[in-house]
Amino acid sequence: MNWYLQNGKDSDVIISSRVRLSRNIEGIPFVSKSKEGQLSAINEKLKSIVPALGYGLKYINLTDIDDLNKEVLVEKHLISPEFAKSKNPYTAIIINDEENICIQVNEEDHIKIQVFSSGLDVENLMNLAIEIDQKLEDLIPYSVSKKYGYLTACPTNVGTGLKISVLAHLPALSLTGNIRKVLNAVNNLGMSIRGLYGEGSKVEGDIYQISNNQTLGVTEKEITKNLKLISQKIIEQERLARKFLAKKGEELEDKVYRDYGVLSNARKLSEEEAQELLSSVKLGTDLGIIKELNDSKISKLILETKSANVQVKVGKKLSVYEQDIERANIVKQIIKED
Amino acid sequence: MLCQNCGKNEANIRYTQIINGIKKEIALCSDCAKKLGMDNLELPFNLNSFLGDFFNDYAETEFMPMLQTNELKCKNCGMTYDEFINTGVFGCSQCYDVFSNPIDSLLKNLHGTSKHIGRLPNGKAEKITVEADSGDKEKNKESDKKKMLERDLEKAIKEERYEDAAKIRDELKEMNK
Ligand SMILES: [Zn+2]
Ligand SMILES: [Zn+2]
Numbered sequence: 015m016n017w018y019l020q021n022g023k024d025s026d027v028i029i030s031s032r033v034r035l036s037r038n039i040e041g042i043p044f045v046s047k048s049k050e051g052q053l054s055a056i057n058e059k060l061k062s063i064v065p066a067l068g069y070g071l072k073y074i075n076l077t078d079i080d081d082l083n084k085e086v087l088v089e090k091h092l093i094s095p096e097f098a099k100s101k102n103p104y105t106a107i108i109i110n111d112e113e114n115i116c117i118q119v120n121e122e123d124h125i126k127i128q129v130f131s132s133g134l135d136v137e138n139l140m141n142l143a144i145e146i147d148q149k150l151e152d153l154i155p156y157s158v159s160k161k162y163g164y165l166t167a168c169p170t171n172v173g174t175g176l177k178i179s180v181l182a183h184l185p186a187l188s189l190t191g192n193i194r195k196v197l198n199a200v201n202n203l204g205m206s207i208r209g210l211y212g213e214g215s216k217v218e219g220d221i222y223q224i225s226n227n228q229t230l231g232v233t234e235k236e237i238t239k240n241l242k243l244i245s246q247k248i249i250e251q252e253r254l255a256r257k258f259l260a261k262k263g264e265e266l267e268d269k270v271y272r273d274y275g276v277l278s279n280a281r282k283l284s285e286e287e288a289q290e291l292l293s294s295v296k297l298g299t300d301l302g303i304i305k306e307l308n309d310s311k312i313s314k315l316i317l318e319t320k321s322a323n324v325q326v327k328v329g330k331k332l333s334v335y336e337q338d339i340e341r342a343n344i345v346k347q348i349i350k351e352d
Numbered sequence: 353m354l355c356q357n358c359g360k361n362e363a364n365i366r367y368t369q370i371i372n373g374i375k376k377e378i379a380l381c382s383d384c385a386k387k388l389g390m391d392n393l394e395l396p397f398n399l400n401s402f403l404g405d406f407f408n409d410y411a412e413t414e415f416m417p418m419l420q421t422n423e424l425k426c427k428n429c430g431m432t433y434d435e436f437i438n439t440g441v442f443g444c445s446q447c448y449d450v451f452s453n454p455i456d457s458l459l460k461n462l463h464g465t466s467k468h469i470g471r472l473p474n475g476k477a478e479k480i481t482v483e484a485d486s487g488d489k490e491k492n493k494e495s496d497k498k499k500m501l502e503r504d505l506e507k508a509i510k511e512e513r514y515e516d517a518a519k520i521r522d523e524l525k526e527m528n529k
Contacts, residue, residue, distance in 0.1 A: 038445065039480060047429040047443035055482040062497055065520045066504035068513050122441065144471070151473035153500075155480065157445040162459075163468030165448055167441040169455065170462055172448075174470035204464075231465030 017114040018090065018317060019310045022133015026300040027249045029181040029221065029313075030132050032091070033139040035147055036166045036175040037125040040155040044167040045102070045120050053104035053120055060108065060119050063153045067146065069110050071117075076105040082331065085322030091181075092116040092128070115146065122167050123175075125150070132313070134245050136178055140238045143176075163230065173230030178241045181210070182248055185220040185297045186255035196251055197222075204228055205244055219289035219316070224248065260301060270298030274306070278349050282338045288319040288345065306349065315348050355381035426450040498527055 018030060038044055039059075042052050061073045076084065076097075084098040093107060097118055108117040118126040127150070129142045157165045164175035171177065187193045200207040210221045224245060226237050259266050273294040277283070283291075296312045298304035307315075317323060319341050325332050328340050355363040361381035424433045429443035433451065436442060448455060459466040501524050508517040 040445070041479060042482065043429045043444035044442060046439070046441060047431065052482050055480065059480055062500060063504070065501070065516055065523065066507060068508070068511075068516050070515075148474075152476055155475075155477040156473045158472055159445070159448060159468075160472075161467060162448055163470055163472065165442075165445040167443075169442070169459060172459070173463065173468045176470070228463045230459055230463035231467055231469055232463070233470045 015112070017112055017130055017132055019313050020132045021309050022131060023135055024245075024249055025133040025309055027182055027184070027252045028134040028245060029183055029316075030091070030130060031135050031139055031180045032128060032130050032178070033136065033143040034177045034179075035127040035143050036123040036164065036171045036177075037127065037147070037150070037154075038157040038165055038167070039124045040157045042124065042157075045122060045124060046167065048120075050104075053102060056120060056124050057104040057106055059154065060106065060117075060125070063150075064108055066153065067108075067149050069115055069146075070112075071108050071110050071115060074107050074109065076100070076107065077103055082322050082325055086326050087116075089320040089322055090317065092130075093118055094121065097121045115142075117146075123171075125154070134180060134242070134249070136180070136238050136242050136245075140178070140234060144234070170227075171229050174232065174234050174237065176229055176234055176237055177225055178237060179223050179225035180241070180245050182222050182224060182245070182252070183220060183293065183296060184222055184248070184252050185293050186259050187252050188220050190255045190258060192251070192255060196248060200224060200244060200248070203240075203244060205241070218286070219293040221293075256297070256301060266301075267298075267303050270294050270301075270303055274298065274304055277345060280342050280345075283319070283341045283345065284334075284338050285319065285321050285341070288341055289316070292316050292319070311348060311351070315345060318344055318348065353379050355379065355384050357381070357384040424450055498524065501527075 087093045106119040163173040277291040363379035365385045426447045428446040431443035456466040505520045
């Protein structure tokens with residue numbers, strides 16, 4: 015089963031975790047300055063070592079994936095939007111069926127190892143990322159310096175090359191007007207927290223991404239520990255805010271059931287509206303108010319109502335208007351499933 | 353106070369960040385704040401353009417008066433200082449050495465330090481050569497690949513990853529045809 019449909023730890027607040035390691039190959043310029051022959055050599059080399067890595071990984075050239083399916087990978091947060099649009103013909107991903115491992119080849123750096131899980135699970139993810147990294151370092155000479163550690167194209171990643179991030183669902187902190195305090199506090203702790211934006215300027219579905227800024231002069235263990243601690247603090251704050259909301263029982267029950275009503279009965283749903291309603295319905299489900307849904311159904315709804323996912327499910331490109339109609343159908347289907 | 357980014361307009365937004373206990377404050381005009389994505393705290397600021405400006409400011413401050421960074425150029429990849437400022441990314445690993453002087457200040461600003469203390473690879477991997485003699489190229493590639501697959505096979509069996517081992521064995525069989 016795909017990782018994003020699984021129940022994770024603390025998944026009432028933390029939707030998913032990701033660990034990413036940026037690596038470059040010794041003796042070859044970073045991607046932006048590499049010649050075609052060098053990019054193609056990297057592509058070939060990585061393709062040849064995939065069987066040795068295990069984990070059921072497969073090598074897929076991005077040129078073999080159509081635009082809509084690339085967009086699906088972006089919606090699953092498996093690849094970056096820039097990578098999906100890259101004109102470089104030697105880009106590739108190394109991915110398994112569960113999609114909890116997705117290595118980007120020739121993105122900004124030669125190699126970006128990424129591992130994912132639902133819920134808050136940064137320690138296990140860190141161990142998995144290092145395990146993959148150790149297999150790779152036996153086969154590929156990395157570009158490193160004693161002083162600066164792993165060398166990366168962007169100096170914001172240099173050193174450990176490690177970025178850990180979690181996606182947090184913070185509807186109660188938003189509803190109670192406390193979100194700004196949390197954003198300030200986290201920013202001041204040397205971590206960054208930012209809203210995930212959709213088309214508009216509103217934070218889509220009250221989902222925020224928290225990640226480490228510092229990658230140099232800090233150990234992998236410290237980064238992991240810090241991110242976990244901050245996530246736990248945020249979980250605590252969000253749960254307190256939810257308790258506060260739950261005190262005004264009828265108000266909250268009315269809101270989440272109204273939103274559930276619109277979500278399950280609408281004939282037409284825009285992507286933005288769906289994400290907004292789902293945020294409220296997830297809150298209602300996590301608090302035990304709404305009993306018709308569960309965690310994995312909501313994860314499925316959040317993902318499969320996104321634009322490219324809707325179109326791939328239907329099997330063709332659709333106008334925005336057609337998407338809105340299909341989206342409403344998909345929502346009804348998923349709610350009905352056992 | 354004037355905006356620290358453009359130096360033209362009156363600054364009316366202050367942004368504070370604490371990295372490793374050191375408080376940093378930057379004052380911006382609303383135009384620049386918007387441009388850097390810092391007008392709304394919920395927005396991430398665009399680190400690349402921010403980096404560039406920051407780096408520029410640094411080279412110009414009296415802390416490094418003798419630094420003629422504008423003329424620095426990496427011989428290996430051709431990256432210039434100006435280009436780095438514009439893109440926010442380096443061209444190759446040697447850029448880190450070429451620009452090491454201004455880089456150290458930049459890294460201290462970004463990370464609070466310029467010295468790595470995390471993991472390093474074991475250094476066992478063989479170097480990858482890109483330019484091979486064109487005549488033997490295909491042949492070399494073929495035998496390299498075979499050697500590597502044989503090594504992978506051994507490893508897979510040792511680690512009891514039999515499914516992978518079977519796949520590698522099939523691939524070797526295909527090559528020996
Ligand atoms: Zn300004
Ligand atoms: Zn260079």
